[in-house]
Amino acid sequence: MNIKPHFKDLSMVRVALFGMAAIVSFTLLSSKESLAEEGVLLSQSTSGTTGAAKKIVVARVVGEPIYQQDIISAFRALPPRVRRAGLNRHYSSLLESVIVAKMLTLYGRRLKLENDPRVKRQLKRAEDALVRDVYLGDLVRKQITDKILRDEYKILAKRNEGIEEVRARHVLLQTESKAKEIINFINTGQNFAELAKKYSIGRTASRGGDLNYFKRDEMVKPFSDAAFALKVGQVTQKPVKSDFGWHVIKLEDRRKRKMPTFEKMRPMLRQKVGQKFSNQVVSDLLAQTKVQRFSFDGKTARAAPQESVSPPAAPKPSR
Structure with missing residues (x-):
């Protein structure tokens, strides 16, 4: 057919x-x-x-x-x-x-592609992945207690409570000359949010350039320095250069950060603590499991790594 x-x-x-x-x-x-x-x-x-x-x-x-x-x-x-x-x-x-x-x-x-060898191979891989994730997840969940989560919450609260944060909008542009033109528009009374929607090349353009609240270290340094130097309602009178382009920034608000309640933070805390336990569980299992390692061509034996390699830090978003 x-x-x-x-x-x-x-x-x-x-x-x-x-x-x-x-x-x-x-x-x-x-x-x-x-x-x-x-x-x-x-x-x-x-x-x-x-x-x-x-x-x-x-x-x-x-x-x-x-x-x-x-x-x-x-x-x-x-x-x-x-x-x-x-x-x-x-x-x-x-x-x-x-x-x-x-x-x-x-x-x-x-x-009848469900009987195709390619499908069956993919199913086997998917099954292996699910078995792996369920096994590790079960081991980790057994170790996570309410006390551990609350202790982690106290650490985060001590680190974040009362830290100054600001709320800002920005218009991201490709050239300095265009940024200066936008500043002139703002100084003649045009609406900042509408200008951001019309001209910004950033991902926040659709919401008028609104970046919500952020700490100083949550943005690239040139942007943060400019934003935190403003008073509420002020707009940068010179374009701000970053790796993402040229910014025109308006400060909307300034406040001290308030920690969400423990219950609101619980999902994030479980994820954070779970990651720590996952690493430890894997290390413990590797220590008691016989594993043979070889070079890429399979001819030479390789020793186990002395330390686990951490993934590189993700770049700070331009938003």
């Missing part, structure tokens, strides 16, 4: 295919805290229970149902920053992504 799917809206298909990567990468959420954290965003769009979500049909592909729960699972697979906008904001693209995934799966199964 020759199957030739037809689509009238190719642009929507591109969006759907792009979103499939998030669906394929979805993994089970293992902690109640993570589920509770996402519950606020999900509750903006769904009022039913998980059981109800498994019964509500949101689409059909060749008669095969797609359930509300499938959309929720796809939403949870999105990066945290994307999820902040809520499920309603992403529903259309998520729905199309799940529809495309279901369609391709159905057509593939018609060709």
Whole structure:
């Protein structure tokens, strides 16, 4: 049977295919805290229970149902920053992504591709990854206690409570001359946020250049120095140069940082403490496991590394 799917809206298909990567990468959420954290965003769009979500049909592909729960699972697979906008904001693209995934799966199964050796190899890799993650996760969770989380919270509170932070907007531009032009516009009374939406090349352009609150060390030094030197309501009268381009900055507010409550911080604390325990668990297991290491060509024996190598620090975002 020759199957030739037809689509009238190719642009929507591109969006759907792009979103499939998030669906394929979805993994089970293992902690109640993570589920509770996402519950606020999900509750903006769904009022039913998980059981109800498994019964509500949101689409059909060749008669095969797609359930509300499938959309929720796809939403949870999105990066945290994307999820902040809520499920309603992403529903259309998520729905199309799940529809495309279901369609391709159905057509593939018609060709009995589930029996293809390539599929079976991928399934074995996926199974190995899940076994690995569940095993390590179980070992780590056994060690995390409420006392450990509270102790970690006290350390973070001592380090962060009362630190000065500012809220600023910026317009990011490619040239100094364009930045000077924007400063002239502002000085003649034009709205900063509207100018940011129109001219900024930064990721915050759509929200008027708003960077929310940040500490001095959370931005690159030239930007932070300029922002923290301003008084509330002031705008930099000279363009500020950074590795990202030329900035025009407006200070919106200044305050002392207040720590969120322990309960609000609990998911992040579990992640932070869990990472520490994960490293320790892996080190302990390696110490008691017979492992032979060889060179890339397999001919020469290699000794175990003396120290674990930490990943390089991520660059500070320009936002």
